[in-house]
Amino acid sequence: MADPREPTLLLVDPDHDYLKWATKHLAADGLRILRCDDADKAAKVIEKAEVDLVIADIQLQPFDGMALLQRIRATAPTTLVILTTGFPSTGQVIEATQQGAHDVLRKESLPFELRPVVENALQTAEALRVADKPETAAEMPRNEGRLKIIGVSRVLQDVFKVVGRVAKSDAPVLVTGESGTGKELVAKAIHEYSPRRQKELLAINCGAIPDNLLESELFGHEKGSFTGAIARRAGRFEQADGGTLFLDEIGDMPPSVQVKLLRVLQDGTFSRVGSNETQTTDARIVAATNKNLAEEVTAGRFREDLYYRLNVVEVKLPPLRERPEDIPLLAEFFLRRITRKNGMAHIRLSAEAGAVLQSHRWPGNVRELENTMARACALAGSNVLLPADIMLATAPGASEESIDQHVNALLDCLPSENGGDWLLERIATRLVERQDGDLGAASGVLGLSASQFRKWLGNGG
Numbered sequence: 001m002a003d004p005r006e007p008t009l010l011l012v013d014p015d016h017d018y019l020k021w022a023t024k025h026l027a028a029d030g031l032r033i034l035r036c037d038d039a040d041k042a043a044k045v046i047e048k049a050e051v052d053l054v055i056a057d058i059q060l061q062p063f064d065g066m067a068l069l070q071r072i073r074a075t076a077p078t079t080l081v082i083l084t085t086g087f088p089s090t091g092q093v094i095e096a097t098q099q100g101a102h103d104v105l106r107k108e109s110l111p112f113e114l115r116p117v118v119e120n121a122l123q124t125a126e127a128l129r130v131a132d133k134p135e136t137a138a139e140m141p142r143n144e145g146r147l148k149i150i151g152v153s154r155v156l157q158d159v160f161k162v163v164g165r166v167a168k169s170d171a172p173v174l175v176t177g178e179s180g181t182g183k184e185l186v187a188k189a190i191h192e193y194s195p196r197r198q199k200e201l202l203a204i205n206c207g208a209i210p211d212n213l214l215e216s217e218l219f220g221h222e223k224g225s226f227t228g229a230i231a232r233r234a235g236r237f238e239q240a241d242g243g244t245l246f247l248d249e250i251g252d253m254p255p256s257v258q259v260k261l262l263r264v265l266q267d268g269t270f271s272r273v274g275s276n277e278t279q280t281t282d283a284r285i286v287a288a289t290n291k292n293l294a295e296e297v298t299a300g301r302f303r304e305d306l307y308y309r310l311n312v313v314e315v316k317l318p319p320l321r322e323r324p325e326d327i328p329l330l331a332e333f334f335l336r337r338i339t340r341k342n343g344m345a346h347i348r349l350s351a352e353a354g355a356v357l358q359s360h361r362w363p364g365n366v367r368e369l370e371n372t373m374a375r376a377c378a379l380a381g382s383n384v385l386l387p388a389d390i391m392l393a394t395a396p397g398a399s400e401e402s403i404d405q406h407v408n409a410l411l412d413c414l415p416s417e418n419g420g421d422w423l424l425e426r427i428a429t430r431l432v433e434r435q436d437g438d439l440g441a442a443s444g445v446l447g448l449s450a451s452q453f454r455k456w457l458g459n460g461g
């Protein structure tokens with residue numbers, strides 16, 4: 001049965017002006033906001049109503065925010081709690097985190113940080129609720145069109161805070177991280193939380209466009225300026241005027257284009273290819289790279305002056321293996337998205353499969369996890385994913401240790417006697433079913449010959 005409940009947020013603060021401001025600031029379609037001015041009332045509300053997220057001041061009466069947090073942890077484990085305070089000490093932040101607070105925010109940074117952190121927390125709360133109640137799993141997520149960045153890890157929460165802070169300004173942002181960590185998603189979030197959100201967000205992959213075309217793609221060209229320039233054309237900088245321009249793979253930008261980009265960053269001007277006329281643009285630049293740009297500078301492949309201009313604010317996205325707590329949530333999120341898109345019944349992740357995912361190194365990061373979930377959905381035989389349903393791409397760089405972890409996780413789910421045969425036969429049978437009975441195709445998935453594969457099937461065919 002679908003859970004028809006609206007996401008619910010409870011604000012707890014003795015300051016009535018703050019409560020009014022925060023209610024207005026966070027108001028969104030389909031979001032229920034409750035308010036209390038003391039901890040006792042808040043605890044009663046939480047006993048009666050299902051609350052997804054509590055935002056409470058640390059200084060409350062008759063008991064403080066930390067004590068409220070402990071009560072909530074004991075009585076409503078899936079309710080997330082964000083504590084707010086004037087000047088949190090490091091000790092407070094550590095203690096609150098250890099007690100299970102989702103986050104601790106400084107009051108003075110709430111105008112920038114509150115909305116992105118709350119929206120992310122509500123998505124996380126929804127994912128937790130769905131994971132907690134399998135019967136509601138087929139439910140369509142709310143806010144269908146909204147950007148979704150899933151993650152509960154502290155490092156990702158920190159990324160959210162930076163996004164909230166920088167979104168309001170026009171400063172260039174450099175998003176760094178390995179391939180597939182979500183750099184483009186962060187660029188979209190910066191645009192979406194910025195005053196430019198009504199205007200265009202345009203993206204260009206500097207590594208995917210031949211060097212001689214990149215300049216004209218970015219800055220436009222005049223008719224006849226090169227062979228094939230049959231008409232005057234506006235470039236991305238003109239099109240993104242007033243909006244945001246996302247320059248992906250900036251480390252691959254050729255030196256001639258780097259010079260022109262530097263000029264735009266210095267004074268907002270450029271010229272179309274084949275023209276001396278100066279154009280102006282007010283496009284906000286978000287650049288991304290999976291290279292180490294400082295090293296590119298040292299190697300003489302990237303201009304130092306451009307590096308400093310771009311790197312006014314750096315958002316570092318950690319690889320997925322450094323935030324394993326995000327993996328099961330992301331996996332559940334992708335499972336829901338994939339099954340819904342394909343009109344399939346919802347498929348859940350078993351705890352054992354979650355453990356297998358958490359022990360993988362994910363060289364392709366979140367993108368690899370998404371693909372792994374798509375493959376698992378296509379091959380799954382029931383509505384619960386087991387370790388045997390998860391086929392991890394054997395990355396050339398996978399360490400022996402991580403391979404051992406997978407093997408151990410698989411062995412853990414075997415019955416004690418004669419387990420190996422049982423598992424191989426199950427895997428082989430499933431594969432044949434998924435390939436519509438085509439034994440040759442099924443053996444091909446594993447790279448085995450048909451005769452080897454028949455042995456797996458255990459019955460000679």
Ligand SMILES: Nc1ncnc2c1ncn2[C@@H]1O[C@H](COP(=O)(O)OP(=O)(O)OP(=O)(O)O)[C@@H](O)[C@H]1O
Nearest residue numbers: 148149150151179180181182183184185290366367
């Ligand atoms: N935290 C997240 N929550 C939900 N989806 C995510 C998250 N991070 C990444 N993704 C998804 O993973 C895929 C890869 O993300 P994205 O394209 O933003 O990575 P990238 O770092 O820009 O990769 P590349 O360097 O290869 O361009 C996308 O489908 C994106 O939607």
